[in-house]
Amino acid sequence: MNFYDFLVSRMGIDARVAFFVAETERELASRFSEIDEIAAVNQLKVLHAMQESRLGDAHFNDSTGYGYHDEGREVLEKIFAEIFQAEAALVRPQLISGTHALAAALFGNLRPGDTLFSPVGKPYDTLESVIGIREASGSLAEFGIKYRQTELLDDGSFDFEKIREALADSPKMATIQRSKGYSWRKSFTPGEIRELIAFIRENSPRTIILVDNCYGEFVAADEPLNADLLAGSLIKNPGGGIAPGGGYVVGRHEFVEAAARRLTAPGLGSAVGPTLGMTRTLLQGLFLAPQTVSAAVKGAVLAAAVFSKMGFDVNPGVFDERSDIVQAVKLGSPENVRAFCRGVQAAAPVDSYVTPEAAPMPGYAHGVIMAGGTFVQGSSIELSADAPMREPYIVYFQGGLTAAHARAGVVFAANELWL
Numbered sequence: 116m117n118f119y120d121f122l123v124s125r126m127g128i129d130a131r132v133a134f135f136v137a138e139t140e141r142e143l144a145s146r147f148s149e150i151d152e153i154a155a156v157n158q159l160k161v162l163h164a165m166q167e168s169r170l171g172d173a174h175f176n177d178s179t180g181y182g183y184h185d186e187g188r189e190v191l192e193k194i195f196a197e198i199f200q201a202e203a204a205l206v207r208p209q210l211i212s213g214t215h216a217l218a219a220a221l222f223g224n225l226r227p228g229d230t231l232f233s234p235v236g237k238p239y240d241t242l243e244s245v246i247g248i249r250e251a252s253g254s255l256a257e258f259g260i261k262y263r264q265t266e267l268l269d270d271g272s273f274d275f276e277k278i279r280e281a282l283a284d285s286p287k288m289a290t291i292q293r294s295k296g297y298s299w300r301k302s303f304t305p306g307e308i309r310e311l312i313a314f315i316r317e318n319s320p321r322t323i324i325l326v327d328n329c330y331g332e333f334v335a336a337d338e339p340l341n342a343d344l345l346a347g348s349l350i351k352n353p354g355g356g357i358a359p360g361g362g363y364v365v366g367r368h369e370f371v372e373a374a375a376r377r378l379t380a381p382g383l384g385s386a387v388g389p390t391l392g393m394t395r396t397l398l399q400g401l402f403l404a405p406q407t408v409s410a411a412v413k414g415a416v417l418a419a420a421v422f423s424k425m426g427f428d429v430n431p432g433v434f435d436e437r438s439d440i441v442q443a444v445k446l447g448s449p450e451n452v453r454a455f456c457r458g459v460q461a462a463a464p465v466d467s468y469v470t471p472e473a474a475p476m477p478g479y480a481h482g483v484i485m486a487g488g489t490f491v492q493g494s495s496i497e498l499s500a501d502a503p504m505r506e507p508y509i510v511y512f513q514g515g516l517t518a519a520h521a522r523a524g525v526v527f528a529a530n531e532l533w534l
């Protein structure tokens with residue numbers, strides 16, 4: 116019995132859907148082998164960083180309380196710094212999420228009267244309350260930090276003319292979001308981000324450049340390494356689906372340390388922070404991350420192929436260069452969004468029997484429907500789909516700890532959408 120026979124005979128999938136996905140998948144063999152090659156080089160990058168940092172068994176001992184002299188934490192951070200070719204890294208279970216890591220980097224480095232600038236349009240939804248684009252108590256705006264953005268051009272590229280103007284008074288910080296977030300724009304490749312960073316440096320050399328790297332890690336063979344700071348979540352790509360939580364900030368030493376002082380306290384910075392027994396798990400997740408990310412990217416490519424053949428607009432397209440694990444599908448109606456999410460939920464190992472519904476979420480302005488029966492709550496390197504319940508009803512599909520599971524997720528979602 117093959118994969119698709121099992122789905123039909125044992126798991127309730129319509130034979131026509133299984134046949135259609137199987138046929139679509141056969142056309143993607145060369146695309147999948149490119150993805151395997153990227154995973155292979157990223158695997159070496161992680162392995163090499165662990166070897167260079169002389170990771171040893173003793174580093175898996177945990178620390179408690181203040182976490183002074185936690186050598187495991189120090190080597191974990193050295194490994195992250197090595198992978199991102201950065202001077203320093205802050206990798207902590209105490210960073211709750213990507214939003215928290217980004218907020219620590221922003222609050223740590225900005226002061227009253229400073230300006231934060233986004234050259235790529237509106238940032239991710241949860242950053243709206245951090246920055247104060249959406250009124251929120253405790254936002255950067257409340258501390259007298261100004262914000263401005265330039266919009267992308269209609270074709271989704273950078274508006275260098277407007278960006279040059281916006282840099283005239285040398286804003287203190289610029290923030291560049293790599294992944295599309297809940298929008299229909301393209302996700303920027305490391306090469307495109309490097310070009311944008313070079314342009315910012317040319318026009319405003321003192322601006323501190325932060326890249327929101329969420330969903331981007333290990334998707335390409337390189338990263339936007341010329342940034343001053345990169346931040347992300349460990350329940351996305353770099354946790355490999357194994358990390359039970361955490362976030363990271365890497366980059367120039369002084370800016371990473373400023374983020375650490377925001378996370379802990381002035382005077383303490385990165386010198387404190389217990390790992391509470393998580394060091395081994397975080398390192399194991401990091402070691403598996405290139406493989407896990409490649410599984411997720413294969414699922415995203417298959418989803419692009421399947422749902423575009425079913426008549427939906429997809430972003431990115433099947434053969435477009437990928438810079439994140441997210442596949443956006445424009446479904447056009449709330450019924451379709453619910454059906455898609457029902458399918459993804461039914462394909463989950465955990466909570467497969469529940470029906471996802473849109474609900475208010477902390478940090479988001481709209482109701483968001485989230486499908487994801489995950490081992491780690493809210494983990495989106497695990498198979499998941501989410502959609503803000505608003506026009507034009509786009510679902511964002513991502514994750515899958517194994518390629519077979521990501522594939523099953525696509526089949527289940529297609530099964531629910533099938534007429």
Ligand SMILES: *Cc1c(COP(=O)(O)O)cnc(C)c1O
Binds near residue numbers: 241292295296
């Ligand atoms: C996920 C994500 C974030 C942060 O979200 P958290 O849920 O707080 O981890 C920020 N930016 C982008 C582009 C994201 O995808």
